[in-house]
Amino acid sequence: MPFEKIYHSLSSHYGKQHWWPAASPFEVMVGAVLTQNTAWTNVERAITNLKAEKLLNAKKILNAEHGHLAELLRPSGYFNIKAKRLQNFSRWYVGQGEYKNLSQWCTENLRAALLAINGIGPETADDILLYAFDRPVFVIDAYTRRLFSRLGLVSGNEDYETLRARFEAQLSHYRPQQRIRMFNEYHALIVNHVKDVCKKNRPACDTCCLSVSCRAINL
DNA sequence: ACCCAGGGTCATA
DNA sequence: TATGACCATGGG
Numbered sequence: 001m002p003f004e005k006i007y008h009s010l011s012s013h014y015g016k017q018h019w020w021p022a023a024s025p026f027e028v029m030v031g032a033v034l035t036q037n038t039a040w041t042n043v044e045r046a047i048t049n050l051k052a053e054k055l056l057n058a059k060k061i062l063n064a065e066h067g068h069l070a071e072l073l074r075p076s077g078y079f080n081i082k083a084k085r086l087q088n089f090s091r092w093y094v095g096q097g098e099y100k101n102l103s104q105w106c107t108e109n110l111r112a113a114l115l116a117i118n119g120i121g122p123e124t125a126d127d128i129l130l131y132a133f134d135r136p137v138f139v140i141d142a143y144t145r146r147l148f149s150r151l152g153l154v155s156g157n158e159d160y161e162t163l164r165a166r167f168e169a170q171l172s173h174y175r176p177q178q179r180i181r182m183f184n185e186y187h188a189l190i191v192n193h194v195k196d197v198c199k200k201n202r203p204a205c206d207t208c209c210l211s212v213s214c215r216a217i218n219l
Numbered sequence: 220a221c222c223c224a225g226g227g228t229c230a231t232a
Numbered sequence: 233t234a235t236g237a238c239c240a241t242g243g244g
Contacts, residue, residue, distance in 0.1 A: 019225095031225090033226095035225050035226085036224095036225085036226040037224065037225090037239090038224055038226085038240090039224040039225080039241085039242070040224080041224095041242075041243080042224080042241060042242060045242090075242075077239080077241035077242080078226095078227095078241080079239095081239055081240090082239090085227085118227090118228080119226095119227070119228085120227085122226090122227095123225085123227090124226070127225080141225060141226085142225085142226090143225075195224095195225095
């Protein structure tokens with residue numbers, strides 16, 4: 001119940017989030033890899049570079065020269081390893097027939113296949129499943145651990161899968177389509193909220209519906 | 220100057 | 233299972 005209540009508080013306070021900011025599913029996937037331990041503003045520069053070179057599709061990335069690709073990715077940090085990761089991912093993506101074919105896989109198989117790719121870990125896989133393939137998968141990240149552990153709803157040091165299972169179980173009574181929309185919004189709201197609360201010179205949040213979580217995060 | 224950001228892999232114990 | 237090193241840019 002608290003998981004649901006928190007969602008509604010966040011949602012009414014911050015409104016619709018419009019995640020994931022991308023023009024195509026493949027752009028979501030690229031962004032998911034590039035944003036690993038990286039500020040989103042830096043990812044945007046790299047994606048802008050890819051678009052300018054018309055490289056934002058799997059076959060082009062697959063056939064690009066490593067050094068060239070890495071240079072375009074430079075602003076997103078970790079550019080050498082991310083160039084490799086995007087090519088690893090693209091090799092699989094093209095090999096499996098891209099979105100048209102992959103969108104027909106069941107979520108379990110798709111998730112297992114993503115995790116088998118070098119450079120795709122649980123969080124990146126779940127970003128891709130939720131935001132590119134519209135699957136009801138709850139994305140767990142550092143912000144989620146931080147908010148919910150400070151609210152006393154989880155301990156915070158649980159396994160990724162353990163936490164994901166807990167969130168999905170708490171919200172399992174929603175119908176699939178509604179759950180997808182909710183998970184999509186919820187993850188974005190958590191990220192937005194924690195960032196918002198941590199902003200300096202932010203007005204104190206004493207009276208709004210989120211005062212409890214605001215104070216909790218500020219600990 | 221220091222810390223962190225919409226993580227993941229690999230080596231080591 | 234659980235740490236630690238490593239990857240690297242840009243903003244606060």
